[in-house]
Amino acid sequence: MKLHRVAALVILAAGGLFAQASDTQCLSCHDEKSAPFHSSVHSSLGCTGCHTDIQGFPHPETVAKVNCAGCHADASAALASSVHANIPGQQACQTCHGDAHAIVPVKDPKSAVYAANLPRTCGACHGDKKFAQQHNLPEVYSQYIDSIHGFALTKDGLLVAATCSSCHGAHDILAPANPKSRTNRANIPATCGTCHEGIDQQYFAGVHGKALQAGNAQAPVCTSCHTAHQIGNVREVSFQMKTSATCGNCHRERYGTYHDSLHAQVSALGYIDTAHCWDCHRAHDILPASDPKSTVAKANLVSTCGQCHSGAGVSFVSYSPHADSHDGKKFPALHASWIFMNLLLASLLGFFAVHSVLWFIRSKAEGSNPTRRNS
Amino acid sequence: MSTLSTTTGEAANSGAEARYYTRFTPAQRMLHAVLVVTFLGLAATGLPLRFSSAAWSVALANAVGGFSAILFFHKFCAVILSIDFLIHVADIIYRTAVKKQWGLLWGTNSMVPNLKDLKDLIGQLRWFFFLGPKPQFDRYTYWEKLDYWGVFWGMAIIGISGYAMWFSRAFARIVPGSWLNVAILIHGEEALLAVGYIFVVHFFNEHLRPHNFPMDITIFTGTQTEEEFRDRHPEEYARALESGQLTALRAEAPPAWGVRTSRWLGGAALVIGIVLIVLTAEAFLRE
Numbered sequence: 001m002k003l004h005r006v007a008a009l010v011i012l013a014a015g016g017l018f019a020q021a022s023d024t025q026c027l028s029c030h031d032e033k034s035a036p037f038h039s040s041v042h043s044s045l046g047c048t049g050c051h052t053d054i055q056g057f058p059h060p061e062t063v064a065k066v067n068c069a070g071c072h073a074d075a076s077a078a079l080a081s082s083v084h085a086n087i088p089g090q091q092a093c094q095t096c097h098g099d100a101h102a103i104v105p106v107k108d109p110k111s112a113v114y115a116a117n118l119p120r121t122c123g124a125c126h127g128d129k130k131f132a133q134q135h136n137l138p139e140v141y142s143q144y145i146d147s148i149h150g151f152a153l154t155k156d157g158l159l160v161a162a163t164c165s166s167c168h169g170a171h172d173i174l175a176p177a178n179p180k181s182r183t184n185r186a187n188i189p190a191t192c193g194t195c196h197e198g199i200d201q202q203y204f205a206g207v208h209g210k211a212l213q214a215g216n217a218q219a220p221v222c223t224s225c226h227t228a229h230q231i232g233n234v235r236e237v238s239f240q241m242k243t244s245a246t247c248g249n250c251h252r253e254r255y256g257t258y259h260d261s262l263h264a265q266v267s268a269l270g271y272i273d274t275a276h277c278w279d280c281h282r283a284h285d286i287l288p289a290s291d292p293k294s295t296v297a298k299a300n301l302v303s304t305c306g307q308c309h310s311g312a313g314v315s316f317v318s319y320s321p322h323a324d325s326h327d328g329k330k331f332p333a334l335h336a337s338w339i340f341m342n343l344l345l346a347s348l349l350g351f352f353a354v355h356s357v358l359w360f361i362r363s364k365a366e367g368s369n370p371t372r373r374n375s
Numbered sequence: 376m377s378t379l380s381t382t383t384g385e386a387a388n389s390g391a392e393a394r395y396y397t398r399f400t401p402a403q404r405m406l407h408a409v410l411v412v413t414f415l416g417l418a419a420t421g422l423p424l425r426f427s428s429a430a431w432s433v434a435l436a437n438a439v440g441g442f443s444a445i446l447f448f449h450k451f452c453a454v455i456l457s458i459d460f461l462i463h464v465a466d467i468i469y470r471t472a473v474k475k476q477w478g479l480l481w482g483t484n485s486m487v488p489n490l491k492d493l494k495d496l497i498g499q500l501r502w503f504f505f506l507g508p509k510p511q512f513d514r515y516t517y518w519e520k521l522d523y524w525g526v527f528w529g530m531a532i533i534g535i536s537g538y539a540m541w542f543s544r545a546f547a548r549i550v551p552g553s554w555l556n557v558a559i560l561i562h563g564e565e566a567l568l569a570v571g572y573i574f575v576v577h578f579f580n581e582h583l584r585p586h587n588f589p590m591d592i593t594i595f596t597g598t599q600t601e602e603e604f605r606d607r608h609p610e611e612y613a614r615a616l617e618s619g620q621l622t623a624l625r626a627e628a629p630p631a632w633g634v635r636t637s638r639w640l641g642g643a644a645l646v647i648g649i650v651l652i653v654l655t656a657e658a659f660l661r662e
Contacts (some may be wrong), residue, residue: 018518031513047582066635107475117582120456120589127551150638197518262424262540262559264427265424265425265427265440266424266427267427268427268428268432268433269423269424269433269436269441269442269445270433270434270436270437270441270442271441271442271443282516309543309544311544312544312547313545313548313552314542315421315548315550315551315552316543316547316548316552317552317554318547318551318552318553319547319552319553319555319556319557320553323556323590325560331556333553333554333557334556334557334560337557337560338560338564340563341560341561341565341568342564344568345564345567345568345571348502348525348568348572349568349571351574352572352575352576353575355518356575356576356579356580356584358500358503358504359503359580359584360498360584360585361503362505362580362587363584363586364585367585
């Protein structure tokens with residue numbers, strides 16, 4: 001606990017007797033506040049602990065707004081430089097923490113900011129289509145709720161599951177464009193890595209992580225492939241089926257050649273037990289074929305292909321899963337076969353298409369003039 | 376007309392009085408029927424894989440039971456068709472090497488193209504443009520020979536490349552694995568040629584052209600009428616008449632149930648083929 005908060009508590013607790021006596025006076029009018037306040041985290045502070053301008057009874061018609069920052073200076077300062085800075089005054093705290101007189105500790109399941117309740121609390125604004133449009137924000141609440149994090153929290157009761165604050169922070173939420181933001185591109189691997197032990201290390205060992213560290217603005221981070229709020233379960237077929245296309249968003253040419261392969265054709269028919277990008281290239285610690293440690297380095301292909309094709313030999317792995325029949329330089333035999341087959345197809349079908357049309361016309365002409373038949 | 380007294384009074388159409396002549400043996404008809412069924416099966420299970428992104432492919436695959444089911448049926452049909460093909464090849468070898476029927480390899484009863492086929496092709500093209508008479512075809516016309524060799528070549532190419540993929544690891548022990556890239560390419564392209572040729576060219580030449588519309592069931596019943604014989608294969612007819620062999624070719628009229636079955640099964644094959652070629656064309660143009 002912060003020093004000045006301790007000091008404030010000590011001072012207020014010292015005046016406890018006075019406060020108690022004073023509370024009785026307050027509650028003679030403000031009775032409705034009694035029950036929630038006495039079970040709140042602030043009950044020991046008494047009424048005047050927060051309503052500091054009230055000296056005695058009766059108090060003036062108008063009283064000053066409570067300043068939470070008097071005790072919660074850090075949170076208040078963080079909020080003031082956050083995206084939520086422009087929520088006016090005392091109301092800002094209540095927007096998330098709820099009724100000022102009923103505030104309970106964060107760990108209390110009744111708290112509006114208790115892990116299991118937080119998405120709904122944030123969703124009050126961020127689940128509102130109109131609000132999202134107004135502020136040019138995606139409507140993230142429904143996306144989150146249907147994500148693996150949302151399911152873990154709401155369906156499985158996993159309090160360790162990521163909620164809004166796990167990634168965005170609580171008081172100090174910054175816009176993703178801000179380099180200090182937890183959700184800034186450069187910081188995302190570290191943010192996700194706070195829970196996903198080891199994955200961030202794998203990521204930084206791979207081409208994508210290295211590119212990010214080298215300052216490549218195009219380098220994909222966790223959210224580029226997994227999305228930010230709609231994160232699926234990587235063990236589900238529905239997720240796995242979509243991953244190759246995700247890689248294809250950037251790797252267009254490679255995705256194109258993959259698309260022409262038997263692996264992709266089988267996959268397109270809804271059969272998961274076939275090679276997708278990550279099966280050969282891995283997901284997080286992707287290395288270029290030139291790296292001897294890479295799963296697709298020449299020396300490792302037998303074991304990589306052998307994951308599915310047991311008994312695959314050196315000759316077998318000279319099959320190219322990304323062959324391009326249009327590329328005569330890299331695949332001369334394949335390209336020649338492609339030209340030959342297309343010429344054969346076009347000439348044979350072309351000739352007989354014309355042959356058939358002529359025959360049809362001639363037969364019709366003959367039909368109308370039976371004397372010519374067999375002539 | 377005919378004085379032939381047939382016992383099949385219920386024979387289709389005006390057939391009761393027509394003379395019938397054998398064109399195909401029961402074994403040949405059986406080989407063709409197996410070819411029809413397995414080819415349709417191979418096309419129906421192969422095209423969804425070739426055009427796997429098309430909506431109908433996924434629907435068809437799911438209807439059959441997914442990719443593994445499709446692959447099973449594809450391989451099953453492939454094995455049956457391979458046996459069908461090998462029986463035919465064995466028969467040719469037996470009839471030439473053992474029975475010394477050298478006429479199978481060259482001459483009027485042979486499938487091997489000769490100069491007359493070229494002349495007939497030119498004659499047919501001239502006839503299309505009203506520049507000459509219709510050619511006098513012999514036992515096998517040039518387009519029938521092309522059908523035959525197209526299927527022969529196709530089965531060899533598709534078969535070899537298909538088995539190479541099926542037994543890819545063994546195949547890669549004999550030749551470089553990079554040949555599998557070529558195998559998958561020519562398997563797919565040759566298959567496109569095969570479905571295009573069979574479902575458009577063969578269907579038109581033998582069944583859908585105005586003279587034969589909607590279908591010619593000779594390959595199913597094995598017989599043709601005297602009129603059909605004279606009209607379609609005048610050279611063979613004239614030679615048979617001259618040599619006195621004509622009566623040896625005489626056959627009974629096909630029974631009504633045979634004609635009905637041929638029309639139903641042949642018609643179903645035509646419809647399935649046409650549906651498949653329409654789907655193929657749609658997916659091909661979309662690619």
